[in-house]
Amino acid sequence: MAIALRTLDDGAWISVNDSRQVSVSDVWTLSRGVFCECEPAYVLLEGFFGTGVDGSVVVADAVGQCLECGTRDSIDRLPVGRIVDGEFKPYGPEGIQSTVDPGAGAVRQT
Amino acid sequence: MPSDVEEWKEELYGTDIRAEMERFAEEGWEAIPDDEHDAWFERFKWYGLYHQRAGQESYFMMRIGPPGGVLEPGQFRRIVEIADEYSRGPTDNPVFGNGWLDVTTRQAIQLHWIRIEDVPDIWDELEEVGLSTVQACGDSWRNIVGCPVAGKDKHEHVDADWLATELHDTYKENEAHSNLPRKWKVSVTGCDEGCGQGDINDLAFEPAEKEVDGETVTGYNVRVGGGLSRNEPRFARDIDVFATPERAVDVAGGISALFRDNGDRDNRYNARIKFLVDEWGPEKLRETLQEEYVDFELHTAGEDLRDSYSYNAGEADGKHDHVGVHEQVDGDYYVGLNVLVGRIGVDEGYELADAAEEHGSGEVRLTQRQNIIFTDVPEENLEDLRSEPVLEHYSPDPHPLQRGSIACTGTEFCSLSIVETKNRQVRYARWLVDNVELPEGVEDFHIHLSGCTASCAQPQIADVSLRGMKTRKDGEPVEALDIGLGGGLGEDPQFASWVGERVPADEVPGAIANLLENFAAARNDESQSFREFVADRDDDELAELIEPEETDYEDPFMHNTKRTWYPYAEDDDMDASPAPAKADGTPLPSDD
Known part of the structure; x- marks a missing residue:
């Protein structure tokens, strides 16, 4: 089943099948080294600039800022949810995340 | 590869959208196919309608853009009436109640909680008094901003109102300019105070004069590529062009067409003309404009008035905004009123409309500092106007921090x-x-x-x-x-x-x-x-x-107010959202 995935409204959302599913302005918890050297890093996502799928995992490219050390950077292929039986199931931003290495599958640690 | 937005625009954009919106209005919110929401909501923007955020599905923000912020007599009252009837939400805002209008930093008005079902009636009511929502949002000519007291101001060098209106009439609903790579913000400044804020616009006309064939001619210098968004602020760059007011219309069309043809349609984050100016430089932009987009010889820049700009110039003295009582060129006065954060409740909106009509011409102008101005107030009416109760809150003499x-x-x-x-x-x-x-x-x-x-x-x-x-x-x-x-x-x-x-x-x-x-x-x-x-x-x-x-x-x-359906609702949880809803407010089931 084809999934329609796109960023919307100047990068404010990830839209999945024409439904606004993942919003900017949440604080995501990322493991060390994914974004900066903080452990864990609490990263405010300020805008999405790309999205895609890796298997059943929906990933997003975003710009963000670490709330502890202030690093401002982009992050590629952040897992933001999964497609289960054709439906999108979002990950909570609080769970500790790593990014997806192409071909390696998604890493979600909690 | 063109973005989804470009593909949707290629399929249907511009004035063709209206009939589809009228069909959706007739059939109701549910007639918009679920799997076409993204495409339609992107297109709706061209007609000034912006889908509100998650938790508020089926409700829209509507933007009305009067060129230069000039609302002719009767137009402000009509907008208040529309806000009163159609801009009501499921619950109150604790500061502003329910039913208001927002004055924006681009001299437009925004209304919220608008239903698609009501849009054709609202358009009828706006068009009856000469107002429109056309191209208030979307990838095209946005509301043209400029000196809010153009035509009235003692500091005026050239009539910005004429050019702003001419640009509006020429390039709104103009098929050749209706689908640009991104938004297109134009400013016209006519005064020696610099209140058009041209430096932060995609295209800026600034007052200047130039000796042409032995005569001193009044007109505009042209700057291109200003903007503030996405951590990439730019001031508009001088492209070394002077234009008379009449030629300025052609120059604007030439630069708009240049942007249409050369802006980045593959990457919306790189699409604004400020990035094209970064890439090309002002010289190449001017050369391309001259060679491909205008059929007359461009003048080099004239002598500008920038050294006299006092608007928001950070000096200890000087005029920083239009609040207060100021004499017009014809001996009447304009009275600038402070609107805290730009929001006017409908009840006070009626009182303001009454005051503008009773003491002035009824014209109300909008400023880029989210304030309003009554024009054409005779000197003998000033005292009565000042004593109007509504001016206690919308004051011509507010505290500086408000x-x-x-x-x-x-x-x-x-x-x-x-x-x-x-x-x-x-x-x-x-x-x-x-x-x-x-x-x-x-x-x-x-x-x-x-x-x-x-x-x-x-x-x-x-x-x-x-x-x-x-x-x-x-x-x-x-x-x-x-x-x-x-x-x-x-x-x-x-x-x-x-x-x-x-x-x-x-x-x-x-x-x-x-x-x-x-x-x-x-x-x-x-x-x-x-x-x-x-x-x-x-x-x-x-x-x-x-x-x-x-x-x-x-x-x-x-x-996290974004995680609420409405930050001020008693139960603000997303799951408590009454949206999407039918036209009468009855909630509809949805997984959006």
Whole structure:
């Protein structure tokens, strides 16, 4: 089943099948080294600039800022949810995340 | 590869959208196919309709854009009537009630909680008085901004109202210019004070004069590629072109067509013309304009008036806005009224419309500082106008800390915003007025609060710039603001330096109070303006002057307001949202 995935409204959302599913302005918890050297890093996502799928995992490219050390950077292929039986199931931003290495599958640690 | 948005626009855009919107209105919200929401909502923007954020599905923001912010007699009242009838939400805002209109920083009006089912009736009511929502949003010519007192102002050099109106009439609903790579913001300044804010627009016409064939001709110099959004602020670049008012219309069309053909349609984040100017430089842009987009010889730039610009110029004296009573060129007066954060409740809107008609011509103009102006008030009416009860709140002589406050829409309705803005800025302004003593001689002090880097409140050109952020406080993520200092326009415009990062929102009023106290203690003398004071110091010194701290200011919006369906609802949880809803407000089931 084809999934329609796109960023919307100047990068404010990830839209999945024409439904606004993942919003900017949440604080995501990322493991060390994914974004900066903080452990864990609490990263405010300020805008999405790309999205895609890796298997059943929906990933997003975003710009963000670490709330502890202030690093401002982009992050590629952040897992933001999964497609289960054709439906999108979002990950909570609080769970500790790593990014997806192409071909390696998604890493979600909690 | 063209973006989805480009594909949707290629399929259907411009005036063809209207019939489809009218069909959806007739059949109701549910007639918009679920799997075409993204495409339709993108197209609706061209007609000034913007789908509100998650939790508010089926409700829209509607934008009405009068060129130069000029609302002719009767038009302001009509907008108030429309707000009264159609702009009502499922629950109240604790500060503003239910039913209001927002004056924007681009001299437009925004209404919220609009239903697609009501849109054709609203269009009819607007068009009856000569107003429109066409191209208020979307990838095309947006509302043309300019001197809000054009045609009336003693400082006028060239009639900006004529050009703004001519550009509006020529390029709105013009098929050749209706589908651009991105938004297209145009400004026309006609006065020697610089109040059109041309430096932050995609295309700016600025007053100038030039000797042509032995005669001194009045017209405009042209600048291109200004804008504030996405952490990539640019001032418009001088492309060394002078145009008479008549030629300015052709030059504008040529640059718009150049942008249409050369802007980046593959990457929306690189699409604004500011990035094309970065890539090409002003010289190549001028050459391409001359060779491919106009059929007459362009003049080189004339002598401009920038050294006299006083609007938001950061000087201790000079006119920084249009608030107050000012004599017009014809001997009547215009009266600028302060609208705190730009929001006017419908009941007060009627009172303002009455006052404008009784004491002036009934014309109401909108400024880029979210304020309104009554024009054509005879001198003998000034006292009666001043004594109108509604002017106690919408004052021509407000406290400087209220006068200087601007706020964007924020998480109340906006998808991009990171923090709540309008109610917070009202609370900030009230607390500051009650608790802060302004340093001697400070009559203008601009504090702009923008919820994100889109910069709709134009934070980079304020004395104190506030931009939405998050931080962690007591182990929890809370709403916060970055603090910038020393921005402004004038002859040498300056973006604010971001010297305070991730300050918890409840510590910002304390930070501003401490900053002003430190400024008063450390400035050279009373003639030194705040902007001059900032310019004399490096970022580290400035950062030490902020000193964020908790005070008795209380902030009810520290939680993640974006995760609510409406930040002020008694039960604000997303699951409690009444949206989407039928036209009568009955909730519909949805997984959106």
